[in-house]
Amino acid sequence: MKVNTMAEMMASGTMPEYLFWVGCAGSFDQRAQKITKAFSLILDKVGISYAILGKEEACTGDPARRAGNEFLFQMMAYQNIQVMNAYGVKKIITTCPHCFNTIKNEYPELGGNYEVIHHTMLLQSLINEGKIVLKEGGAFKGKKISYHDSCYLGRANNIYEAPRKVLEILDAELIEMKRCRSNGLCCGAGGAQMFKEEEAGTTRINIERAEEAVATGAQIIASACPFCNTMMTDGIKNKEKENEMAVLDIAELIAESMA
Amino acid sequence: MEMIAPLIFLALLATAGFLFYKKATLIKKTILLGKSEIQYDEPGRRWKQVLLLALGQKKMFKNPLVAFLHLIIYAGFIIINVEVLEIMIDGMTGKHRVFLPFMGSCYSLFINVFEILAFGVTAVCVIFLVRRNILYIKRLASNDLAGWPKTDANLILVVEIVLMSLFFLMNGTDQALQNVQAPHYAPTGSFIVSSMLVPNLSQLPLDTLVLIERSAWWLHIIGILAFLNYLPYSKHLHIILAFPAAYYSALEPAGKMKNMPSVQNEVLYAMDPSKAPTDAALPTTFGAKDIFDLNWKNLMEAYSCTECGRCSAACPATTTGKLLSPRKIMMATRDRLEEVAQNIHQNNSFVDDQKTLLHNYISVEELRACTTCNACVEACPVSLSPLDIIMELRRSLIMEESSAPAEWNNTFSNIENNFAPWKFSPEDRENWAKEN
Numbered sequence: 001m002k003v004n005t006m007a008e009m010m011a012s013g014t015m016p017e018y019l020f021w022v023g024c025a026g027s028f029d030q031r032a033q034k035i036t037k038a039f040s041l042i043l044d045k046v047g048i049s050y051a052i053l054g055k056e057e058a059c060t061g062d063p064a065r066r067a068g069n070e071f072l073f074q075m076m077a078y079q080n081i082q083v084m085n086a087y088g089v090k091k092i093i094t095t096c097p098h099c100f101n102t103i104k105n106e107y108p109e110l111g112g113n114y115e116v117i118h119h120t121m122l123l124q125s126l127i128n129e130g131k132i133v134l135k136e137g138g139a140f141k142g143k144k145i146s147y148h149d150s151c152y153l154g155r156a157n158n159i160y161e162a163p164r165k166v167l168e169i170l171d172a173e174l175i176e177m178k179r180c181r182s183n184g185l186c187c188g189a190g191g192a193q194m195f196k197e198e199e200a201g202t203t204r205i206n207i208e209r210a211e212e213a214v215a216t217g218a219q220i221i222a223s224a225c226p227f228c229n230t231m232m233t234d235g236i237k238n239k240e241k242e243n244e245m246a247v248l249d250i251a252e253l254i255a256e257s258m259a
Numbered sequence: 260m261e262m263i264a265p266l267i268f269l270a271l272l273a274t275a276g277f278l279f280y281k282k283a284t285l286i287k288k289t290i291l292l293g294k295s296e297i298q299y300d301e302p303g304r305r306w307k308q309v310l311l312l313a314l315g316q317k318k319m320f321k322n323p324l325v326a327f328l329h330l331i332i333y334a335g336f337i338i339i340n341v342e343v344l345e346i347m348i349d350g351m352t353g354k355h356r357v358f359l360p361f362m363g364s365c366y367s368l369f370i371n372v373f374e375i376l377a378f379g380v381t382a383v384c385v386i387f388l389v390r391r392n393i394l395y396i397k398r399l400a401s402n403d404l405a406g407w408p409k410t411d412a413n414l415i416l417v418v419e420i421v422l423m424s425l426f427f428l429m430n431g432t433d434q435a436l437q438n439v440q441a442p443h444y445a446p447t448g449s450f451i452v453s454s455m456l457v458p459n460l461s462q463l464p465l466d467t468l469v470l471i472e473r474s475a476w477w478l479h480i481i482g483i484l485a486f487l488n489y490l491p492y493s494k495h496l497h498i499i500l501a502f503p504a505a506y507y508s509a510l511e512p513a514g515k516m517k518n519m520p521s522v523q524n525e526v527l528y529a530m531d532p533s534k535a536p537t538d539a540a541l542p543t544t545f546g547a548k549d550i551f552d553l554n555w556k557n558l559m560e561a562y563s564c565t566e567c568g569r570c571s572a573a574c575p576a577t578t579t580g581k582l583l584s585p586r587k588i589m590m591a592t593r594d595r596l597e598e599v600a601q602n603i604h605q606n607n608s609f610v611d612d613q614k615t616l617l618h619n620y621i622s623v624e625e626l627r628a629c630t631t632c633n634a635c636v637e638a639c640p641v642s643l644s645p646l647d648i649i650m651e652l653r654r655s656l657i658m659e660e661s662s663a664p665a666e667w668n669n670t671f672s673n674i675e676n677n678f679a680p681w682k683f684s685p686e687d688r689e690n691w692a693k694e695n
Binding site for chain 1: 518519525546576582628631637656663666675678681688689
């Protein structure tokens with residue numbers, strides 16, 4: 001796979017349409033890397049011009065800000081905005097709802113103004129434009145799929161439809177969990193919880209959510225966030241359902257179904 | 260008596276009005292102890308929020324049955340106020356049913372609307388008492404409400420039932436008196452609910468009937484005035500503050516956290532010293548340790564909360580047994596506000612009481628449990644934000660007290676040094692693209 005960096009593009013005198021903001025999970029987490037690759041595969045197949053920042057990308061500061069460390073957040077934001085503005089970035093696409101939310105909603109007042117879209121939004125418009133063509137008798141045809149709403153897409157940014165619309169083309173049976181859309185239950189990772197032990201309680205949040213997911217009888221839990229993906233995968237393992245259920249990102253479902 | 264009654268009434272009304280005004284002013288002053296840092300522009304969209312959330316109760320209808328029951332009490336409350344207007348005029352002028360001559364035969368229809376609503380309100384109050392005290396609906400039986408809040412909730416319902424019963428008794432005796440053509444009781448036609456009381460009441464002697472009618476009339480209006488003055492001490496204050504709360508609720512995407520321009524500038528000056536003004540003053544505090552550090556919207560929201568617990572019922576932390584309960588965050592903030600107001604009242608200005616909202620009212624463990632998922636804000640019928648308060652307290656914990664779990668400190672240092680929350684080399688960031 002050949003993925004260009006902004007630096008390479010600039011050196012060759014071209015500018016991509018999109019900056020693909022990979023995010024820390026997508027870059028370093030082995031499971032999330034698969035999502036990143038699946039999504040770049042789609043971008044390549046559809047022929048979208050994009051580049052990544054590569055070594056020049058840094059954490060958006062989301063977990064630091066939500067833990068309460070505003071200084072660290074501001075430092076990261078300053079650094080990222082400097083880099084992106086220097087490249088004249090206009091459109092950003094990201095597979096992480098946390099990066100999406102931070103760059104879209106929190107960077108503008110710090111001087112970073114970009115059109116930011118989440119990968120499920122891009123996939124939806126590619127489908128609407130007929131640019132995504134699926135294999136005959138797709139891999140997920142007739143399968144039961146349940147979409148887990150990411151808080152930072154859903155409640156934080158009111159994106160409930162795009163992921164569901166994308167799933168519709170798989171010709172699968174879409175089942176909602178008991179708590180979905182604006183009532184969706186968090187996976188437990190947000191607010192920097194991903195990076196610390198959960199506080200003492202009667203159960204873990206991801207286990208509670210996994211129970212709802214198991215109750216749907218779905219074979220696939222569709223996620224749109226690398227952190228939800230980790231949390232749900234762990235929860236399903238805890239319920240010993242990992243052989244019956246898979247947690248897959250929407251990009252992975254589409255990549256695997258594309259002709 | 261006929262001469263003196265309006266005077267007594269006016270005295271009561273003036274006293275009640277004065278006391279309410281005084282307390283309302285005090286609450287406003289207390290709310291304004293908070294910072295004013297946000298511009299509340301776009302009045303058009305804000306009025307729309309008032310129409311949808313407060314007046315239209317849009318979010319209540321996530322649970323249609325409860326929303327319908329609540330709507331009956333709410334509509335009853337607003338519409339019955341028209342009848343209270345007549346009662347007020349009667350009281351001040353010494354007349355009886357002052358609207359009757361103007362409305363003629365429409366008058367009984369007018370009162371019947373109120374009686375049907377009043378019956379609805381009574382029935383719903385009974386249902387709500389059952390939900391709280393017999394069915395133990397989870398969010399209403401939670402430990403958050405142990406003690407006074409539970410009593411407060413029940414008291415509101417009982418008082419409403421009593422007020423409605425007095426209204427029926429007043430109308431029932433009135434009709435019984437009309438039947439015997441007692442003076443001053445002009446015929447109004449029959450009232451749909453209270454007429455059921457008439458057969459029993461008619462057996463009473465005239466004097467007793469007049470005594471009951473007058474007592475019910477006076478107790479009803481005194482009850483209303485007393486209830487008005489109870490509001491500021493109760494969660495029931497939401498019937499007033501829900502409106503400004505809806506008006507000032509956030510218009511931006513819920514995921515956006517409030518910026519801290521002071522920190523933004525600090526970082527900017529550190530990165531680019533040429534931009535630093537020579538007289539840049541450091542901010543005195545970061546985040547919120549006490550109510551003075553929150554903004555007035557947070558404080559108003561604490562007073563607007565009616566402790567319904569929809570936030571906590573939706574909170575992933577609360578429902579998995581963590582110490583955090585967003586409802587309790589709002590209640591703790593109001594409790595601390597009341598304490599500070601008392602302190603200021605006694606000492607003319609705030610005297611340090613060795614207490615703060617953080618630690619004394621809201622613990623570190625509670626704050627650490629929040630996933631910032633926004634379920635609480637979404638669940639709140641008027642979009643109050645416990646999350647905002649939690650975030651401000653977290654900022655104080657980290658930036659003022661350097662209090663973070665060890666894992667978070669590692670995360671911070673990884674972000675700072677490796678540009679990712681995990682300890683990977685930034686050099687490897689694009690390695691995924693090189694593998695197949």
